[in-house]
Amino acid sequence: MNVPTPQPRVGDPAITPELVHEHGLSSSEYEKIKEILHREPSFTELGVFSAMWSEHCGYKNSKRMLKLLPTKAPWVIQGPGENAGVIDIGDDLALVFKIESHNHPSAVEPYQGAATGVGGILRDIFTMGARPIAVLDSLRFGDLNSGRVRYLFSGVVKGVGDYGNCVGIPNIGGEVFFDKGYEGNPIVNAMCLGLMKKDSLIKGEAEGVGNLLVAVGTATGRDGIHGATFASEELTEDSQASRPQVQVGDPFTEKLLLEASLELIHSGYITGIQDMGAAGITSSASEMGGRSGNGVEINIDSVPVREPNMTPYEILLSESQERMLVVVKTGHMKDVKNILTKWELEADEIGRVTDDGLFRVTEGNQTVAAIPCLALTEDCPTYEREGEESVQIRDLRSRDLSDLDTKPSNCEEIFLDLLGSPNISSKRWIYRQYDTTVRTNTILKPGADAGVVRLRENNKAIAATTDCNGRYVYLNPRTGAKAAVAEAARNLVSVGALPMAVTNNLNFGNPLKPEIYYQFREAVLGMSEACKLFETPVTGGNVSFYNETSSTPIYPTPVIGMVGIIEDTANLTSPLFHKPGDSIILLGNNTDELGGSEYLYVSEGLVAGEPPEVDLLAERQLQHCVLAMISEGILQSAHDLSEGGLACALAESALGNKSNQHGVDIILQDRLDPIPLFFGEAQGRILISCDQSSSSRVLQVAKNHGVPCHEIGEVVSPSDGFNISGRSGSLEIEIEKMSDIFFNSLPLLMGKANKS
């Protein structure tokens, strides 16, 4: 391709090796750029390459591994590579969903960082033509005893809440996890689900040579310049100085953009639409050009700006929020403007679709950048790095846990400590700041195994969950990643939903370090194996590397966002016990595994040992078994076992609904010591309850599916208390005492007295 040479621009710095390095490009990458252009890039072009070839946009250190993930199934309409994944859910409807990280911005400016994270993921959904129907958030923080961590946590929760609340999208679930491993680098992942008619699907493509490129929404400012590059570096002491790089959100404009975009898409006046997300105009324009095989030309003087004297470099790389790039069919600019004016939005023609395949930027009559679109979107060098497990982590994993006292005299004290741990206690303090019921479709709210929204179009419902235990992944990345997928699937089947597909958010440290790349590779392999077996293809997601503070990486945290379908809303199942007298049954087996458990962290201050083993085939049978029981209508409740093990799962099912709490009488026959029996986190277990008259049928269905099944006790009145007895130890506690700890721990940690 003949690539024109841009004219030098007055005021642009000379390109030196230092400048190239500051742009996050290696010298070999710079050589490749010169090869593509057959010349030196201009300063503006260097900035464009830097953003598009950053990890955030170019996936340079992850792409090769990501290819190992299963992405196809008959129900997948759109896999990775678009703004979001799309699956067919029958009745001419499609579900659009994706998860996205905003870790780096949230580490320095938690409120805006989290808010704009929600804003970005909403735009990814509605630019596909779908109306957002739910959001979830997956969060990780350090120890809440640190003031800085409380500041980050409360700011992030407020940011997630304020943005979604204002736009009017219910938050239906998610998860939060606290561990010193996330001290300086919180994780903020937001997932969004959208619904549309299958034929409304629109893609981010610049179709039709001569069509107009139109910028819609807010004007471009200097905020967030190089956010994509910033997100591709480690956090350091100096990161606070990057606060001006954090974008600022305006959910009111977002709401107008949402309505206007859906109206535009349905009008037929446009051929493509894309959020100006990471790397702003640069990525949206070059990606739309690249996908269609066309070129794009942008006249920089036509881009509406907020500040005077912005250079092409700044305009192209700004990440000002609530902006969209729309491709308008020739002759329909006026119609488009009419729709946008109704929603009080600005629309400016900033360029056009060309046939030369170039991402070309002009200023006045001068060309300031001219790069083949595909060079930006497809030619980013990809690497398979060296991977080697850290010796220190291997030692932690091999640590001998046999000297632990697993028959202590103070089991009750340990249990209450666990119940009050912010990883197990009620998360009400968080989700009471989120509007969970707007749109009047939420039929299972946060606090359950998965969030569920019903579809008005038929009698089905959509369930969604996010899961990952970073400690497991830290100790054994392959097992941990399998566990994340397995837990997500258990959460979905527990509410009565058939798992359909996955979006993933791979949060890791610096991939250039062999021990981090090892974690990444192993985790992707584990995830791939589980997703293949469960037939839950990965339809997209996000990679967030460089999650390190002062060179200390976070726990590797590959968050699984999984969606499922409930065929009949009558099958909706809650984790809460229903009535005294109901039988309590455990599916799956208890084991003596304690590695990576919440018990070890809370009681021994340890993150060590081999995380619980994951038997994917057994998980698969368990999923089918629970779904079969639910569709027979014989269950009163179903609840996945995870952090805190059997005792904590029983507590959650007993205490969950504050106005209708229950006690339990449980007798366990396992030949296990009390600590692993009560608090071990063996995988592949689901706690169910049923009317006594159904228990023999439940046992039969389990047997038919080859799933271990034990009737372990019954639901009793709350005044009878919470009683679990094992062969060598027991727990007997008053419900009121447990309830107080379960519901008030988090508010107390956050310094607010809990009302009602």
Added chain:
Amino acid sequence: MKVAIITFPGSNCDYDLYKCVQFIGGSPEFKWHQDSSLGNVDIVMLPGGFSYGDYLRAGAIASMSPIMEAVQIFANGGGPVLGICNGFQMLCEANLLPGALLRNESLLFSSKEVILRVENNSSIFTKSYEHHKTLRMPIAHAEGNYYADQEALDRLEKEGRVMFRYANQNGETTIESNPNGSANNIAGIINAHGNVMGMMPHPERAVESVLGSVDGLELFKSLLAHIVDPRPV
């Protein structure tokens, strides 16, 4: 029952209200904030949301939009007007109802199910409810802390214009059951004429058992009954 549902930029419960009115057998129609006429409708509803992004104050800018002049005229002529959440805030800002909605005492957005006690079942909005019945429905707001000066509060109480109060399961209006610090646990009030009501909780989110409560249904049924048979209550 023809119901005008006013959509402001930033309204996000307009569609919920539309579905709710349809669900109870009424005929909803959206009116745009720039419209100057309501047309021929029986009832006006102002939905929840964040009109104009809650900039300035919640409901403040919406109260000055073109359609609100038509709503004022409709209300002054005795037409029933219901404002929910942001709609209640607008009615106060537009002086169709006394008082104001301040930031929640906790300073946090509050989203949860609350219990309301029906204080007055002789209005066109509440006549299908039993007196002092307790109702469950969601709240979702950051500014729901009802405030009025003592004189205005005394007048509201004396004239029986408090429609709903936050209460506990036993119907007692305790401090603990007040989710936002509202004066006298007030969740909803009516104007002196009895045709304009505002409330912070969301009755439109409590009309189907699948949503967890049907306690909002009677409110809409009261209105429907009033339109069919508009005898004074």
